[in-house]
Amino acid sequence: MIAGAGRMARLRPWLFLAPALAVLGLCLVYPLAATAWLSLHDRSGEGFVGAANFAWLVRDPAARAAAVNTVLWLMVVPAVSTLLGLIAAALTNRIGWGALARMLIFLPGAISLPGAVVIWKFVYDLRPEAGAQVGALNALVTALGGTPRAWIALPVWNSLFLMAILIWVQTGFAMVILSAALRAVPRATVEAARLDGADGVRGFLLIEVPQIRRSIAVVWTAITLASVKVFDIVLVMTNGQWNTNVLANLMFDWMFRGGGDSGRGAVLALALLALTAPILAWSMFCARTGRAGQGE
Structure with missing residues (x-):
């Protein structure tokens, strides 16, 4: 009886976890295993080609160029979006109509990305020089x-112009998170810093920003994941x-185009996973250790 009760006690947690594990296996583990299997096969997914894909x-110039562009997105978009969001958060927290300003800055985040692209198409639009330019920039x-x-x-600049669209969308998200984090900073530390002569921009950078580094890390990670998946x-x-x-x-x-090549498509999917996995691992490590953004 005692042995049976012990076995049931050990089994009970797994019974509760079983539905969640089944869903994870079906939605995450199986697709990953299937993608890895397809990456070892030809375009039809039937002939085994090993590491050829x-x-x-590694050798294909178009794939290398796409990888370089993806890394460029990862370097530029999170940094600029987080910086602009931090500046917007600091400024809107200090003005009387800050709530209205935050709403206007956050508004692009409520637009779907294809809708945002259509808006920016009108910004970059080019018409023949003889006619009137309807594109805002031209x-x-x-x-x-x-x-x-x-x-x-x-060349080169066009990628930056495309990045501006995602920055426009993500800055509002960064601002909302960082604005809440700044309002949670104890006023006592800010007032003490002012008494010691650290006020204005200096006090903000040396006193307030270090206290919201975890929120900055969360925002940076979320925007980085959005950037690596940009499509x-x-x-x-x-x-x-x-x-x-x-x-x-x-x-x-x-x-999916030109008849499809499931082998090369699967390899590219694994390359995206290879870029995403370290970001997720770092985010989970920071969340568990409570040392986000400290670089320890």
Whole structure:
């Protein structure tokens, strides 16, 4: 009886966990295993090719260019979005109409990414020089006496112009999180810093920012994950033309277009996972240790 009760006590937690484990296995483990299996096969998913698809990923110029662009998105978008969100949070917390300002800044985050892209298409739009420019950027350039340009076709700069769309969307998210974090900073520490002469920008950087580093790390991680998965902006804006392709868009091309190549599409999916996994691991480590953003 005692032995049976002991076995039931050990089994009971697994009975509660079983439904969640089944869902995780079906929705996460099985797709990952299937993707890894497809990456070792040809375009039909039937002929075994071993590491040939991985060798293609390393050698193919288009894949390398997409990987470089993806890394560039990871470097620029989270840094700029978090910085702008922090500045907006600090400023809106200090003005009387800050709630209205926060609402206006956060508004782009309520728009779907394809909708945001359509808006920015009108910003970058180019019309023949003889006609009036309806694109906001080219209209400004011509008003200042300049020549209108096809902005999304400019090498290197076009990727930065596409990044501006995601920055515009994510800055409001960063601002809301960091604004709440700043309001939670104990006023006693801020007042003590002012008495010691650390006021204004200096006090903000040396006293307030270090106390919200965990929130900054959370915001940075969330925007980084959004950046590594960017797809719709590139698809709708340029469809990967003019050297703007990213891994997610290239994966879609190989997997679903031109008859599809499940082997190379799966390899690109694993490459995206390889970029995402360290970010998630770092985020989970910071959450468990309580040392987010300290670099320890």
